[in-house]
Amino acid sequence: MYGLIVKGSFSAAHMLPGHPTCGVLHGHTWKVEVKVNGGLNLQNGMLVDFADIKKLWRQFDHTYLNDFFDMPTAENIASYIFEKLVSIVGDIPGNNIYVEYVRVWESDDACCEVS
Numbered sequence: 001m002y003g004l005i006v007k008g009s010f011s012a013a014h015m016l017p018g019h020p021t022c023g024v025l026h027g028h029t030w031k032v033e034v035k036v037n038g039g040l041n042l043q044n045g046m047l048v049d050f051a052d053i054k055k056l057w058r059q060f061d062h063t064y065l066n067d068f069f070d071m072p073t074a075e076n077i078a079s080y081i082f083e084k085l086v087s088i089v090g091d092i093p094g095n096n097i098y099v100e101y102v103r104v105w106e107s108d109d110a111c112c113e114v115s
Contacts, residue, residue, distance in 0.1 A: 004047045014065035014072040031105035038097030074112040078104040082114040
């Protein structure tokens with residue numbers, strides 16, 4: 001069994017409609033961390049291609065997150081990445097791969113984890 005951890009970041013603006021503080025346009029440098037476990041693909045020697053994982057959040061870099069989400073919270077971003085990653089690893093045959101967690105950090109001291 002192998003464990004793969006991939007980290008990255010993206011910069012994006014958002015606002016949370018109706019929130020007393022975050023209801024105004026502002027931005028973050030979001031950090032993302034994912035962990036995938038399973039067996040190696042014997043054809044390419046990989047668990048999952050790093051590039052396939054990183055593209056899940058790179059699409060948000062330098063964007064307005066409200067264009068993607070009705071409520072662009074760390075929870076909703078983490079859920080989106082988790083579901084997409086589950087779909088990617090589900091398409092890899094025979095390696096018993098699963099997503100252990102996705103963490104999305106809005107700041108250095110606040111994140112959401114989906115597992």
